[in-house]
Amino acid sequence: MITSMVRENISNLPCFRDVSDVAVLPGGLTNQNFKVTDAIGSYVVRFPSDVAHLGIDREVELSCLKNAQSIGVAPHLIYSDTGVLVTSFVEGASLTDETANRRDVLYAVVNAFKQLHVPLHDLHGRIFFVSPYRSITEHIRTIRKHIIPIDGDIEQYSAMTRKLYSSLPPFVPVLCHADLVGGNVIFDGQKAWLIDWEYAGMGDPLFDLGWFAVANNLSEDSCRLMLESYYGKQDKQTWSSFNAMRILCALRDALWGVVQTHGSALDLDYGEHARKYFAVYEELIEAGSIDI
DSSP, X not given: OOOHHHHHHHHTSTTOSOEEEEEEESOOTTEEEEEEEETTEEEEEEEEOOOGGGTOOHHHHHHHHHHHHHHTSSOOEEEEETTEEEEEOOOSEEOOHHHHTSHHHHHXXXXXXXXXOOTTOOOOSOOOBXXXXXXXXXXXXXXXXXXXXXXXXHHHHHHHHHHHHHHSOOOOOEEEOOOOOGGGEEEOSSOEEEOOOTTOEEEOHHHHHHHHHHHTTOOHHHHHHHHHHHHSOOOHHHHHHHHXXXXXXXXXXXXXXXXXXXXXXXXXXXXXXXXXXXXXXXXXXXXTOOOO
16 A cells, blocks of 8 residues: 555655656565656656665665666666665566566576676676675674574585585676566566666676576576577586576575564565575575586
């Protein structure tokens, strides 16, 4: 439900002329999103939560969004100020597990990755280095500091993280989205648009591929199609590295869910989120498709 205060705050933003409709948008695990219809078009207004304990920096997020917009993979930034972000509204549908496994959608997502993952882009502004290793170690530090209850052995998770990360090949850092859940990818029938850049930064391009596969429950056939389309080939080493990254990504989000049970003000079941990705982590390890 949209309160009168929220509606008034949105209507008073200087980027709008005459707001005729405000509707809640689903998703947004760390923010509130609204579709706003104004006299001159449709927009998305986002009110982010204060989640510094998750390593989110809103200035960095804005820099990444601006860079992604200039590259052509993100909606246009309309307005930003402390506690609010307004972008153009993209007509299309966010991904489900079913649509993410479709061949045409996979090709569109890979094309977006290829646009984004170019080392020679002229990037500007503050941008963090991002990696599942960095996220996992930060989440473990937070869990220990605040004595957050967790199922599983933290020391074992740390050891596995070091082992997997050390097995990955060298890479040239590129701009990565790093949070490609289905709700953050809009498919307009031809193009895949990437939204919500709060976890973005410079990192390993394999990070985006691995997390997209985990977050959208890609089948093995879809994973192999994505890798072949992205790299133009498929080999044993690439498959092993990809699977190591998938495991790291699953553990990252499981621990993210644990941390959110302590620090989030939003009424969402983060415990269930953590259990889901701990299960994915275990399943991928048991599949034995890594070479370490």
